[in-house]
Amino acid sequence: MSNIKLTSNLNKEVLVKLIQAFESDNFPNSAHQIPFKMRPKHSDPQYRCCIHKERAAIRERVIAGLGFSVADDDQAKLLTEYAEEALKRTELSSEVLTAIDTACKGCVPVRIHVTDMCQGCVAQSCMISCKFGAIKIKNGRAVISADLCKNCGKCISACSYSAIARLRVPCEEVCPVQAISKNGLGVVEIDFERCISCGACVSGCPFGAIHERSQLVDILKAIKSDIPVVAMVAPALEGQFPESISKLATALIQAGFSHVIEAAEGADLTTAHEAAEYVERMGKGEPFMTTSCCAAYRELVTRLVPELEEYVSETPTPMHYTAEIAKERFPECITVFIGPCVAKRKEGLYDDYVDYVMSIEEMGSLFVARHIELSECEDYKFTVDSSSEAREFAITGGVSRAVSSAALKGTEVDSFCIDGMDKKMIALLKSFAKKGGCNQGNLIEVMACQGGCVGGSSILNPPKSATKKIKDYAAKGQTISKIPEDIHA
Amino acid sequence: MKKVDVEICFGTTCFVMGGSHLQELENRIGKDLKDIVNIIPQNCMGLCKDEKYNQAPYVRVNGQIVDAATIEKVIDKIKREIDE
Ligand code: FES
Secondary structure, eight states: OOOHHHHHHHHHHHHHHHHHHHHHSOOOHHHHHHHHHHHOTOOOSSSSSHHHHHHHHHHHHHHHHTTOOSSOOOOOOOHHHHHHHHHHHOOOSSSSSSEEEHHHHOOOOSSSSOOOOOOOOOOOOHHHHHHOOOEEEETEEEOTTTTTOOOOHHHHHHHHHHEEEEOOHHHHOOTTTSSEEEEEOOOEOTTTTTTTOOOOHHHHHHTTEEEEEOOOOHHHHHSSSOOOOOEEEEEGHHHHSSOOHHHHHHHHTTOOOEEEEEEEHHHHHHHHHHHHHHHHHHTTEEEEEEOOOOOHHHHHHHHHGGGGGGGGOOOHHHHHHHHHHHHHHHHOOEEEEEEEHHOOOHHHHHHHOOOEEEEEHHHHHHHHTTTOOOOGOOOOOOOOOHHHHHHHGTTTHHHHHHHHHHOOOTTOOOOEEEESHHHHHHHHHHHHHTTTTTTOOSEEEEETTTTTTOTTTTTTSOHHHHHHHHHHHHHOOOOOOOTTTOOOO | OOOOEEEEESHHHHHHTTGGGGGGGGSSSSSHHHHTOOOOOOOOOSSSTTTOOOOOOOOOEEEEOOOOOHHHHHHHHHHHHOOO
């Protein structure tokens, strides 16, 4: 299954309109008009009962696109005001996701559902089993009253025909840490104390109701200013378009960025330091070490599994090293990391070298809004070429392979990959911490998204195609050198 | 029998707006269609810049434009072309 859905098209359409609004003479006014332009008077609704509902949902997507929380919206505030506030702000919110109420309401109002298999039997065991009086028999069939049903599920086991089913709420199912649930009003709530920003709900919701709180306006403002803005492109970006990453870099320059650096350049530093750290830790007799570059995994450990902390590599991530390089190479610059990952937004907030984070969808929307065609772009010359190994950081197994190649001769790296962090994998990781050992290997690579970053929530190209392209690119690179003797963890 | 030409736009706008899925078309058309369909990948066909057309991604089936193209929509169009 590919994790790019039609819902993300609607989102990209909104982002394109938002970027065009930013470029207009009057951004606040143009932003306000987006829902009306997208669903003009007398047009046909495309997903809902009427254009007014669709406009309401589009309005909320614009709010998220402007970087605000939809949960805090009182519906009276105009998009004009939101746009003005977005232009003025100098700080970013610490919450990186927001749920679109009107989109969420389309899904599962009640979880317990009587199916066509109901025989309207004489026993009426469902009605009798319900302690809340939520089931009545009408016209020879059981009917559940949404107001009274408490979702306990007693009726499901009571029915002799298995005619009552529990509907699944996709976001709740896919969240690996139970940080998201529908409340009594049928609207989803995110528990930000638990949320690890992995983006599973963003990909998993069939209504596209979970959004990233975009920093687009802040980035567009920076691009418009005189300060140089550096785009740092994640290794996953190589797999996102039919064209090469060097054409993509030129496209970014056309979109207004001053310079482009491959985050793979920073990944080479991560590899070298992580390899040295691994050798040192194993030399001290430690049972295992986990990688640290997956930001959602990092969040998981900090928030929910502190017992793993001592095993996590302390080596900074490719994003951090790349931002450090950028600030050194282009003094006073503003750094923007571009990648497929929600959790990198969180990491960016904590990292002094990273100013903004942009999703791949937002970058794609920027190309669409500015009519930039990649196949017509020249090749960009990167200051430093990344290694083969660094280019594969976005694919599960890539990070541990890089560490193995860089580790000193004579160290046998025994690696084990967590490919996709679901509830089971988290339990497995916890068991390693509890036992103080891992029988599967001593270098554990953790990737929250299945397949690696190529499976992130804002990808444009399905992971299979992206992986193939990245491998071809990696094959053209130079292999990373062994860590020099003088490098220390 | 004359082949049905299917031009898929892999230009940037189309690709971003969901055209990446159309890479799978080749694997998804059944055996019955494989030999009569001629898949031609294209760079930007210029349609995305024309206000007249509704929505990327675009595919052209025997010269006729399919907008907001999905695999299902394209296969449908191919079948209708054959029936004619
Ligand atoms: S990108 Fe497809 S028509 Fe322009």
